[in-house]
Amino acid sequence: MGKKTYRRIWIFCLAALFLTGCISRPQKTEKLQDLSFTVLDKEAVPEELKSMIEENKSQPFKLTYADQGQLYIAQGYGAQMKTGYSVEVLALYETKNAVYIHTNLLGPEKGEKTKEITTFPYVVVQLKYIEKEVIFD
Secondary structure, three states: OOHHHHHHHHHHHHHHHHHHHOOOOOOOOOEEEEOOOEEOOHHHOOHHHHHHHHHHOOOEEEEEEEEOOEEEEEEEEOOEOOOOOEEEEEEEEEEOOEEEEEEEEEOOOOOOOOOOOOEOOEEEEEEEOOOOEEEEO
């Protein structure tokens, strides 16, 4: 075989390598609707879910719990070394295959007086039960 044949084989192999690297990933399924939810006070959280949160609160956690036609979604951010942290829900919506929740940890506001006490910020939302996977986004 001559140089041209080796060159063609080499070019073919490179082209095949590049083409196999070009795989498109499907994006998130399209949002069907925003979901109506309630952010619960700590006192309103079902006892079993409270226990699960208590067991996991020192580390970041993502929990779901269903009871009596209601779905509870909880997300915590682990131990924070001072007061003033909170968690906000940025989005909660349904797609064809899943329920997506997006939360954010908010730090103490500038100028806010804080104490050097370990806290465990988390949020629990309650919504009507949906038989879909919950994805923490």
